[in-house]
Amino acid sequence: xxxxEYIAPGDIEKKSFEIIKKELSDMGVELPPEYEDIIIRVIHxxxxxxxxxxxxxxxxxxxxxxxxxKEGAAIITDTKMALSGINKKKLASFNASALTFMSDExxxxxxxxxxxxxxxxxxxxxxxxxxxxxFAIGNAPTALFSLHEMMEKNIFSPDLVxxxxxxxxxxxxxxxxxxxxxxxxIINKGRKGGSTVCAxxxxxxxxxx
Amino acid sequence: xxxxEYIAPGDIEKKSFEIIKKELSDMGVELPPEYEDIIIRVIHxxxxxxxxxxxxxxxxxxxxxxxxxKEGAAIITDTKMALSGINKKKLASFNASALTFMSDExxxxxxxxxxxxxxxxxxxxxxxxxxxxxFAIGNAPTALFSLHEMMEKNIFSPDLVxxxxxxxxxxxxxxxxxxxxxxxxIINKGRKGGSTVCAxxxxxxxxxx
Numbered sequence: 397x398x399x400x401e402y403i404a405p406g407d408i409e410k411k412s413f414e415i416i417k418k419e420l421s422d423m424g425v426e427l428p429p430e431y432e433d434i435i436i437r438v439i440h441x442x443x444x445x446x447x448x449x450x451x452x453x454x455x456x457x458x459x460x461x462x463x464x465x466k467e468g469a470a471i472i473t474d475t476k477m478a479l480s481g482i483n484k485k486k487l488a489s490f491n492a493s494a495l496t497f498m499s500d501e502x503x504x505x506x507x508x509x510x511x512x513x514x515x516x517x518x519x520x521x522x523x524x525x526x527x528x529x530x531f532a533i534g535n536a537p538t539a540l541f542s543l544h545e546m547m548e549k550n551i552f553s554p555d556l557v558x559x560x561x562x563x564x565x566x567x568x569x570x571x572x573x574x575x576x577x578x579x580x581x582i583i584n585k586g587r588k589g590g591s592t593v594c595a596x597x598x599x600x601x602x603x604x605x
Numbered sequence: 606x607x608x609x610e611y612i613a614p615g616d617i618e619k620k621s622f623e624i625i626k627k628e629l630s631d632m633g634v635e636l637p638p639e640y641e642d643i644i645i646r647v648i649h650x651x652x653x654x655x656x657x658x659x660x661x662x663x664x665x666x667x668x669x670x671x672x673x674x675k676e677g678a679a680i681i682t683d684t685k686m687a688l689s690g691i692n693k694k695k696l697a698s699f700n701a702s703a704l705t706f707m708s709d710e711x712x713x714x715x716x717x718x719x720x721x722x723x724x725x726x727x728x729x730x731x732x733x734x735x736x737x738x739x740f741a742i743g744n745a746p747t748a749l750f751s752l753h754e755m756m757e758k759n760i761f762s763p764d765l766v767x768x769x770x771x772x773x774x775x776x777x778x779x780x781x782x783x784x785x786x787x788x789x790x791i792i793n794k795g796r797k798g799g800s801t802v803c804a805x806x807x808x809x810x811x812x813x814x
Contacts, residue, residue: 400778405722405747408774415773443771443796444653477801480689513614538614562652564624565617569609587652592686592799 412440420448430458434582437600441592450585457556457580461530461601464555465492469528471598473591474498474515474539474561478532481595486602494532494598497521515539523552532558534594537570544573557581558597560589621649629657639667643791646809650801659794666765666789670739670810673764674701678737680807682800683707683724683748683770687741690804695811703741703807706730724748732761741767743803746779753782766790767806769798 403411416439420427423445427435431453438447465471468491473479475498482494497503497518507517515536522529523546531554533539540559546552557579559571567587574581582597612620625648629636632654636644640662647656674680674696680703682688691703706712706727716726724745731738732755740763742748749768755761766788768780776796783790791806 400775403774404720405716408722412773440772442651442799443773443776475690477686477690477804481684481686481800507614511613513617563649564621564652565612566609567652590651590799590801591690592801595686 409440416440419445428453433604434458434597434600437596437603438584438593441596442588442590444588446588447584447593450588452575452581452583452585454579454581457582458601458604460580461556461582462605464528464530465490465602465605467528468492469530469555470495470522470525471530471532472496472519472522473594474518474533475535475591475594477591478534478594478598481592482532482598483602486605490605495522512542513538516542519543520546523554528555530554530556530558532594532598534558534560534589534591535562537561537563537565537567540570540573541566544570544577547577547579554579557583558594560584560593560597562589562593563587618649625649628654637662642813643667643806643809646805646812647793647802650805651797651799653797655797656793656802659797661784661790661792661794663788663790666791667810667813669789670765670791671814673737673739674699674811674814676737677701678739678764679704679731679734680739680741681705681728681731682803683727683742684744684800684803686800687743687803687807690801691741691807692811695808695814699814704731721751722747725751728752729755732763737764739763739765739767741803741807743767743769743798743800744771746770746772746775749779749782750775753779753786756786756788763788766792767803769793769802769806771798771802772796 416436471494473496479494479496484494503514503517507514516538519539519542543554557574559574561567571583625645677700682705688703688705693703712723712726716723725747728748728751752763766783768783770776780792
């Protein structure tokens with residue numbers, strides 16, 4: 397067994413980030429400074445260096461996300477897990493918030509009646525609330541399809557999309573829809589993603605504010 | 606773009622599991638029937654087939670976990686995210702529960718005073734509650750070190766450990782401690798893991814009950 401190193405609690409994250417940076421450097425990877433903090437935090441959350449190759453950022457998206465948060469945006473998630481992982485205290489300091497409609501009884505009933513997912517309906521409900529809206533999707537591709545359908549029908553357009561659902565059924569396609577949509581977005585191309593990745597991206601954006 | 610396939614909401618998970626099984630079969634991987642459901646659910650949650658190679662199960666651990674749940678065990682997590690992802694309704698049907706001490710004010714204060722992590726102290730607090738206890742650790746290696754220290758000092762011994770912290774600092778070592786501990790355990794060897802993996806393992810155990 398490798399020897400253990402005592403690290404003070406406050407230094408564990410710092411030490412982790414140093415290790416990640418060193419390994420990236422050993423691999424010859426240079427991260428774009430604008431996205432470095434987000435990519436490293438995603439690797440920190442997953443211990444998976446594959447994300448270096450698949451994370452996509454539209455031009456100026458990080459700056460835009462921070463502007464929206466300063467305008468008091470609501471960050472809408474598609475799981476309670478992602479919601480639970482987001483730094484809501486920091487968000488509140490900008491009068492911004494994080495919420496999900498996934499557990500709403502009305503959402504569940506409507507989804508059942510229409511034969512669509514809760515995630516689909518929860519996006520429609522979220523679209524109706526006032527103010528700026530960032531959609532942080534870490535689980536359900538149908539959440540992204542729902543947003544895209546509202547865009548196509550000119551009913552609604554999200555201010556920014558973090559699209560990192562994970563999985564095997566229509567996940568890749570749901571993300572590809574946003575790559576050239578014109579909507580500011582952070583997308584993880586391919587199958588990987590998840591609620592922890594979603595929360596890590598939001599928290600990295602907040603950390604830099 | 607690949608063509609989209611409409612899948613009824615209730616069939617998405619089933620379809621995903623079929624795809625995972627097909628790809629595992631194409632890779633020539635045969636999963637042990639006893640652990641198949643858990644391994645597939647972890648892949649479903651991460652889209653990462655690496656877990657096939659790193660998930661470790663002590664003999665009879667799945668059976669043991671189900672017995673403990675039937676005896677009304679408490680599942681202790683080291684994050685609110687993992688707690689949020691666990692099927693608490695199903696747990697409640699066995700008079701079992703899931704809880705975390707991570708956000709307790711007393712835990713935070715004691716951790717600060719002693720210069721250890723919240724996770725470390727939260728394990729000590731959890732050890733004092735009555736009844737059977739399953740520890741489901743998806744984030745903090747220090748949670749596993751805390752449990753191990755209590756075992757070494759003969760203060761406390763967990764009934765079962767799900768040890769899947771993720772990260773770069775002392776994570777691998779924290780897991781190795783449990784491999785030959787004699788404690789029934791499910792461990793993901795290496796750096797990978799996380800709150801979603803932790804919740805997926807608990808939910809797979811519950812699904813089979």
